[in-house]
Amino acid sequence: MNEIKKSVVAVIDYGMGNLHSVAKALEFVADENTQVVVTSDPAVIDAADRVLLPGVGAIRDCIGEMHNTGLVPSIRKAMAEKPFLAICVGIQSLMSHSEENGGVDCLDHFKGNALFFGEKHTDHDGSKLKVPHMGWNQVKQSINHPLWEGIPDNARFYFVHSFYVVPENKNEVAGTCDYGLEFCVALSRDNVFAVQFHPEKSHKDGLQLYKNFIHWDGKPSSANKD
Amino acid sequence: MGLAKRIIPCLDVDNGRVVKGVQFVDIRDAGDPVEVAKRYNEQGADEITFLDITASSDDRATTVHMVEAIASQVFIPLTVGGGIRTCEDIRRMLNAGADKVGINTAAVFNPEFVREAAQRFGSQCIVVAIDAKKVSAEGEADKWEIFTHGGRKPTGLDAVEWAKKMVEYGAGEILLTSMDRDGTKNGFDLGVTRAISEAVHVPVIASGGVGNLDHLVDGVTEGKADAVLAASIFHFGEYSIQQAKERMSDAGIEMRL
Numbered sequence: 001m002n003e004i005k006k007s008v009v010a011v012i013d014y015g016m017g018n019l020h021s022v023a024k025a026l027e028f029v030a031d032e033n034t035q036v037v038v039t040s041d042p043a044v045i046d047a048a049d050r051v052l053l054p055g056v057g058a059i060r061d062c063i064g065e066m067h068n069t070g071l072v073p074s075i076r077k078a079m080a081e082k083p084f085l086a087i088c089v090g091i092q093s094l095m096s097h098s099e100e101n102g103g104v105d106c107l108d109h110f111k112g113n114a115l116f117f118g119e120k121h122t123d124h125d126g127s128k129l130k131v132p133h134m135g136w137n138q139v140k141q142s143i144n145h146p147l148w149e150g151i152p153d154n155a156r157f158y159f160v161h162s163f164y165v166v167p168e169n170k171n172e173v174a175g176t177c178d179y180g181l182e183f184c185v186a187l188s189r190d191n192v193f194a195v196q197f198h199p200e201k202s203h204k205d206g207l208q209l210y211k212n213f214i215h216w217d218g219k220p221s222s223a224n225k226d
Numbered sequence: 227m228g229l230a231k232r233i234i235p236c237l238d239v240d241n242g243r244v245v246k247g248v249q250f251v252d253i254r255d256a257g258d259p260v261e262v263a264k265r266y267n268e269q270g271a272d273e274i275t276f277l278d279i280t281a282s283s284d285d286r287a288t289t290v291h292m293v294e295a296i297a298s299q300v301f302i303p304l305t306v307g308g309g310i311r312t313c314e315d316i317r318r319m320l321n322a323g324a325d326k327v328g329i330n331t332a333a334v335f336n337p338e339f340v341r342e343a344a345q346r347f348g349s350q351c352i353v354v355a356i357d358a359k360k361v362s363a364e365g366e367a368d369k370w371e372i373f374t375h376g377g378r379k380p381t382g383l384d385a386v387e388w389a390k391k392m393v394e395y396g397a398g399e400i401l402l403t404s405m406d407r408d409g410t411k412n413g414f415d416l417g418v419t420r421a422i423s424e425a426v427h428v429p430v431i432a433s434g435g436v437g438n439l440d441h442l443v444d445g446v447t448e449g450k451a452d453a454v455l456a457a458s459i460f461h462f463g464e465y466s467i468q469q470a471k472e473r474m475s476d477a478g479i480e481m482r483l
Contacts, residue, residue: 020323024298055350119427123228130429130452132350132398136230136272136482156230156482159305160350160398179229201303201325203267 006035009214010048012075014065022054022087025200042074050213051078055089059114059163061102062089072107079109083218084192085102085147091165091187091194100163110187110194112167121180129180132162138183139175139197144221147193147212148174155205157197159185164196165188191218230482231446232272232453233470234305234431235460237262240279244289246458256461260295267300267459270465272482274300275328275401275455278308290322297323305353307401316343320351328401330355331374334381337395344396353431354397358385358418359405368419372447377405389430390424400426401455403432411458419449431455439465439473446479 009030011023011207019038026036037044038131045051053075066072078084079094086094098104098114106114121129136156141148164183167173174193175186185196199206237244237259244256252387256262263274276296278289286309293306306319307328314325333340333354344352357377362369370385389400403421404415414432423430432451436442445454459465475481 017465020294020321021297021301021325024323028298028301029364056350121427126425129229130431131427133229134350134399134429135452138229159229160303172354198303201300203302206373 004033006033007050007214008044008048009034009050009052010045011036011038011052011054012045012060012071013038014069014071015040016054016056016089017064019054021198021200022052025207026210026214028053029207030214036215040069042071045071045074045078048078048082050083050085050216050218051075052213053084053086053090053093055087055091055093057089058101058159059089059092059098059104059106062093063104063106066093066107075107076109079192082191083213083216086192086194087200088161088196088198090093091196092163094187094192094194095165095167098163102126107193110165110167110189111169111170112165114163114165116163117180119149123180129175132160133164133179134160136179136202137179137197140179141175142173142186144187145174145188145193146216146219146221147188149212150208151205156202157185157195157199157206158201159197161196188220190220228480230272230480231451231474232431233442233467233474233481234273234275234453234455235266235271235467236275236277236433236457238277238279238457239289239292239308241243242292244461245279246461261297262461263296266467267302270471270482271302271467272453273303273305275305275326276324278306282307285395290318292323293319293324293384305401307353307355308369311339313343313346316347316351320347323462324351326351326353326399328353328355329375331359333392334372334374334383337391340392340395344361344398346378349396349398349428352397353399353401354392355401355403356385356389356392356422357403357405358415360415360418367483368417370415370419370421377408385418386421386425389426393426393428397428399429399431401433405428407435408433410435413437413441414445414449414451414454416444416449419445419451423450423452430451439470442470443474443477444472445477447477
């Protein structure tokens with residue numbers, strides 16, 4: 001009997017803890033032809049059809065663990081050739097540099113830096129804003145993209161972060177958010193998409209984004225969208 | 227446009243069932259935690275807090291299974307508190323699918339634990355729970371103190387100073403419960419909520435005393451809370467999460483509707 005080969009989504013496990021939520025959310029929206037694998041095996045990542053790079057905690061540990069586990073070549077290879085989604089600290093790890101932990105060089109896939117909101121962050125009217133930026137904020141979609149399919153513009157997603165990315169190339173910005181300042185929360189170039197928020201914690205719109213990712217062919221824009 | 231204030235229903239769980247709360251002698255059964263969590267998720271809760279009030283540590287395994295079951299079906303943030311005393315406790319809960327853990331008594335007895343936990347797991351998942359009681363007399367300047375053991379044991383620690391210290395040690399969020407108000411349905415202690423919220427740069431969740439929807443509004447507008455937590459008003463169908471959000475939104479508060 002011939003088994004139909006399943007499409008594999010690899011969730012990269014580089015030792016930064018809790019991947020349960022990410023894997024469960026992907027499984028929740030996966031159809032029977034999709035298999036979700038949490039892995040730290042370069043061979044599995046290389047063979048996967050699409051790759052998700054999660055991230056929690058501090059950037060120095062994240063980048064350090066990516067190097068320690070020897071997964072950086074597989075991450076770069078995946079970013080070069082297949083649908084790739086980075087979330088939360090994952091987006092920061094794709095920048096050139098982060099000012100967290102006294103300054104850390106990152107993977108430099110997107111030119112630009114991750115900056116600190118600052119403990120004295122204020123709103124446009126001068127009132128105090130809490131840091132981390134924690135909770136549900138609205139995401140303005142800067143571009144049409146297959147991963148935004150079925151998600152209303154300005155839908156709310158769940159954020160927890162104190163650093164935000166500032167890409168040099170504004171054409172790579174796929175979404176923005178306002179918290180005292182307007183900042184980039186989604187980046188897109190070719191087959192790579194990255195978001196600052198947590199889709200797996202963002203209820204139906206977050207699940208929709210994962211569903212879109214599972215069906216994404218890796219092309220940055222859908223021809224049918226106006 | 228902007229960051230929404232959050233509504234967080236709290237499940238006090240004893241022996242695998244949601245109960246009305248620790249302050250009530252007459253504990254009423256409010257259902258299966260997984261079903262209750264799913265219901266709140268469908269109603270639009272912004273997060274869920276699961277508070278394990280089981281006395282015996284034998285039942286921790288049950289808690290882990292419940293957290294796993296909730297996290298597999300409910301895709302909003304989940305905080306688990308109650309009996310978190312070691313990094314191993316934290317690791318177990320995060321692996322089960324919790325996004326944050328609440329540390330309460332253990333922080334009072336060993337503040338270094340908060341620092342260690344924040345360094346190891348990141349501040350974003352460390353919520354320090356503070357149980358405060360007003361200790362100043364009528365006419366004196368307001369003063370609140372930290373109490374442990376369900377509000378029975380004073381610690382001599384000033385609540386505002388303690389909150390600042392916990393943030394310095396790495397707390398990513400403060401869950402503030404007024405022990406004077408908990409279970410009274412008379413509303414939050416807005417004074418201590420505001421004092422702490424203005425003293426720290428991390429989000430503060432107001433808890434204890436919610437009896438109606440206006441109390442939730444007051445917690446944000448007067449207490450300056452970033453999130454409001456309530457249990458019994460939601461458990462027995464008095465109000466739905468949606469109703470609470472609409473009331474807060476009508477009051478001019480940014481909400482996720």
